[in-house]
Amino acid sequence: MSNYPHQNPSGAGYPYGAPPPSSQSYPSAPYGAPPPPGQASPYAPVASPYGAPSAPPGAPNQSYGGYPPPAYGSPFAALTPSVFPPGTDPSVISCFQMADQDGSGFIDDKELQRALSSYNQSFSLRTVHLLIYLFTNTNTRKIGPKEFTQVFYSLQSWRAIFERFDRDRSGKIDTNELREALLSLGFSVSPVVLELLVSKFDKSGGKNKAIEYDNFIECCLTVKGLTEKFKEKDTSLSGSATFTYESFMLTVLPFLIA
């Protein structure tokens, strides 16, 4: 694959290979709905998005589930080596070190899956791939200490949210509970998007109209990931965003099956 340049040098032959627009060319007149009175941004409908009440030391402040900005045009960039943030829980460090048996400083998808399952969190490889993609912004399918710590604390926070809204302890949350859970994460989705999410992430294929924990995580990752990608393009926070064909494909494809 090395003969494939990561950037299209001229655009010749690839009509979508144009450089991304400058922010100046962004349409200045928003046609999305203006935010309701008292609401600063259409993306922040609740007062404290990601406002986990008990952020442990070392957890990235105000960035639960946050991940670095994307590198459009280079989804195959190498992952930069990292270290554990100061104050990381020693059990998180030892969990990573057990998984990283060759001491490379990275763990791959299957190792991450095993490491998380030691905390009673069972995820499919595709959920793990989505986690890795969103926390590294690369397609490398491996993760370092910094990203592992972010994944760990984000999952802890999302687990708490799931348990808070699974009031009857059924192990599933229904449509209304999902709406509240997403709101508590700072995402206000329309009823039709909500219904689509439940139909997509309901293991019963839409019969139960309810989502189990692992699919809830995948649902949160998807909504958070797509919303963040959209926001990066919605530079004027108008609720609308313009994509080139290339940036649209590079935005969407990483969320598809892995």
Added chain:
Amino acid sequence: MSNYPHQNPSGAGYPYGAPPPSSQSYPSAPYGAPPPPGQASPYAPVASPYGAPSAPPGAPNQSYGGYPPPAYGSPFAALTPSVFPPGTDPSVISCFQMADQDGSGFIDDKELQRALSSYNQSFSLRTVHLLIYLFTNTNTRKIGPKEFTQVFYSLQSWRAIFERFDRDRSGKIDTNELREALLSLGFSVSPVVLELLVSKFDKSGGKNKAIEYDNFIECCLTVKGLTEKFKEKDTSLSGSATFTYESFMLTVLPFLIA
């Protein structure tokens, strides 16, 4: 779910529930790459997209793999009953009728999967779900005679393309062959998108850098589906498209796991 309206009546509380922009508000000055001389549209880089040389009678002309325009805001619309187009191959009709055991005029996802496998085409349920979504534009997970016929002829055409480009009869096509196959379908994707597609649809997780037949079909469906959705928003054919948050989510989510 009946208490969830399919359209958000006021947008209150759902900042992204604004009506879609009119075409007038589309930015008139394209900042995408202009099409190369002699090329009418950035989406039609080859002379005859979908130009299957041997379209059988009854096959929808110029619409191999074509599907109706999307109904944003109503992905849960019911599927309209349909009939077989005049001239449909009798074996296609009998195949459908065998699958439709209760004579309802529709077959569901599992029945479609079985019906296609009788033609030696083995597909996962998620590929079948993607087929159904793209040929019905609904989330109903069932399909009528008209859509079945379209699916059948599209798969026949895509099978021929796969076999043409799988020159060494390995049952897989590599990155270059995929590029040529997509071009013959009318899609010119950049090297980085191509690489992302191969990494996504390669069953070996990127080791083989090659795609087998069933994943090739899913790859074609994905590229065709996403490109068509993008084109519907790119009304001036500039290579750029503007989405509201709502339309972005409703465009992308149906392509995610099912």
